[in-house]
Amino acid sequence: MKRLADSVPVAPSSSSLPPKKPVFLTKAQREQLALQRRQEETEDQKRRQSHVLSNLSHSRPSSDAAPPTATANSDRDRDRDRDRDRDRDRDRDRDHRDRDRDRYSRDRDRERDSERRNRDRDRDREREEEAKVRERARLDKLAERERDKELDAIKEQYLGSKKPKKRVIKPSEKFRFSFDWENTEDTSRDMNALYQNPHEAQLLFGRGFRAGMDRREQKKLAVKYERELREEIRKKEGVEEKPEEAMAQKLKEEAAELYDTFDMRVDRHWTDKKLEEMTERDWRIFREDFNISYKGSRIPRPMRSWAESRLSEELLKAVERAGYKKPSPIQMAAIPLGLQQRDVIGIAETGSGKTAAFVLPMLTYISRLPPISEENEAEGPYAVVMAPTRELAQQIEDETVKFAHFLGIKVVSIVGGQSIEEQGFRIRQGCEVVIATPGRLIDCLERRYAVLNQCNYVVLDEADRMIDMGFEPQVVGVLDAMPSSNFKPENEDEELDEKKIYRTTYMFSATMPPAVERLARKYLRNPVVVTIGTLERQLI
Known part of the structure; x- marks a missing residue:
């Protein structure tokens, strides 16, 4: 129990009465007194505020007039709202202008890229056409030259326009046998382009091989022809080679290098033989x-x-x-x-x-x-x-x-x-x-x-x-x-x-x-x- 310094207020007493002793309060009593005191202060403050408001209402010239302070505050708020709306409109207009400018620049870049692509495409097409024309002219000129050579050869064979010059032969070389052929005796070359560039036949029937020739060499040629054909097709279509296609082509080339049972019917290949099993063949x-x-x-x-x-x-x-x-x-x-x-x-x-x-x-x-x-x-x-x-x-x-x-x-x-x-x-x-x-x-x-x-x-x-x-x-x-x-x-x-x-x-x-x-x-x-x-x- 704590002793309270404050005592309970008492009525004024005469000098004849003895002084009263201080009263000791509990904690609950002290809290109750504090609440009462705070409540009294609150009621007193409300009373003073109501008194001030009543005096102000009596001193107003008219009931509709607003106090000067409230009017100034409302004007300032109105100006602030107007400035805020103006700034918001300005930002909205700026955003629209930026958006329009970006859209215009994108459209302009897109049009410029499209025009550049069209120009490049037209230029490439013109170059291809010019290359085709040049190649066609070159082939025509080559064919005409070959026809002239063929006609000259026919004239030389049947008309004999050029007379061979007599060559002085030494006595020691008169009866010597010549192992070399002269260029005029070469019949392997022909003026006809069909015989100059023979086409390799790609067999699509039977086993796909020609008899009497090495099967492995034929397989290697077939794989080479297939690779060139695929490269030409990809070049025309503008498609790059995929990794799986390259791997498959590599496996085909490796398989073409190997001999199988059909390639060597008579005996095994030398790679499968031991050293002592090797023959002259x-x-x-x-x-x-x-x-x-x-x-x-x-x-x-x-x-x-x-x-x-x-x-x-x-x-x-x-x-x-x-x-x-x-x-x-x-x-x-x-x-x-x-x-x-x-x-x-x-x-x-x-x-x-x-x-x-x-x-x-x-x-x-x-x-x-x-x-x-x-x-x-x-x-x-x-x-x-x-x-x-x-x-x-x-x-x-x-x-x-x-x-x-x-x-x-x-x-x-x-x-x-x-x-x-x-x-x-x-x-x-x-x-x-x-x-x-x-x-x-x-x-x-x-x-x-x-x-x-x-x-x-x-x-x-x-x-x-x-x-x-x-x-x-x-x-x-x-x-x-x-x-x-x-x-x-x-x-x-x-x-x-x-x-x-x-x-x-x-x-x-x-x-x-x-x-x-x-x-x-x-x-x-x-x-x-x-x-x-x-x-x-x-x-x-």
Whole structure:
């Protein structure tokens, strides 16, 4: 119980009455007193407000007149509403103008694009018409020219307008038989366009194949014709090729490359046979499939895969590490020849895998020799590779280092643009393979930075380019600096002793100019010419 400081008010008392004691109130009583006091204050305030309002009503001049303050407030509210309406109308008008402007700009852009498309379409149509007219005129002119040639040929045949000139024949050539046909004796060419451009028949009956011809080649031609026809149709319709269509076409092309049971009725294809099951016919088909042709004697069989290459395990591991899945045609033909220490002339285009074709046999040859040590490092390297340019030499060096990863063979490149003293120091430290350009290598030999006393393996990569660039004297100088006591015998029927070290020369070229032929005749012994694809001029 809390003691209240305030006491209950009492009536004035006389001095004779004793003072009253303070009364103690409970909490509920105090709250009730507070409510009564607040209620009294509220009633008093209402009473004063009603009194003020009654005085104002008596002081008004008329009952309808509004107080000045209320009138000012109403005028201000009216002005505010009028300004708000004006701003809203202005915003609405601005929105309409912007909308109209956007619609107009869109319509104008649409019309401009439409006009541009129409102009482009008309221009393309005019160009197509002009191209058709030009093509038609060209064909007409060509046909007229062919008709004139045909008439001239008929006149020449029946009228004999041109008399052949008598040619003076030497007595030695009088009875010599000519194996060549003259141009006038060629009856395969005809003036008629129907015979000049024969159309390949697309068989739509039976099995769809012609008898007496390779079924796989016919399937490949059919797939090629179908692809060209689809491309022409898509080009006319302006439709792009879909991914599923491209995948289906690729599957058809892969299926056309394979032989089925109807293609080879007599026997299996060489790809399904083991090495010991291969026949002469299979090897001939194998060489035809990869456009491999040989010229020489005692030619070994080409290898079909890396497993049949007779390379060491270290080299096969390096080949797999380098990412070579399947040998290229020049590698199939040249590697077995190199393993037999035969001199090889490889004729193939650039980028056909020639580097591995001579590097792998070279590393096999070096692995049979004693390693380079302090006793024999002064005699020079075991093998030399010459390339026409510095870039090609560095590329060959990278490939050689890649294949020699598991053999521990040291490779040094000698090219221009670097210090010759530093390169000579690297050679004197000992290395098995030197890859160089002819000019820098002959400089090292003349300055006694390098010797070739034990070098019996030489490779001339892109020999035709080296000759064209004027390096023939340098190449001859390098070849003469090598020991000549290990040449192979002149008799091509004599078999080589595999245990004996012979001088082996590899020469790769894209063409065979006379200078390259002279080098081959002088420094190569009974070479085997390997040609990949077709060659305009072969070694005679």
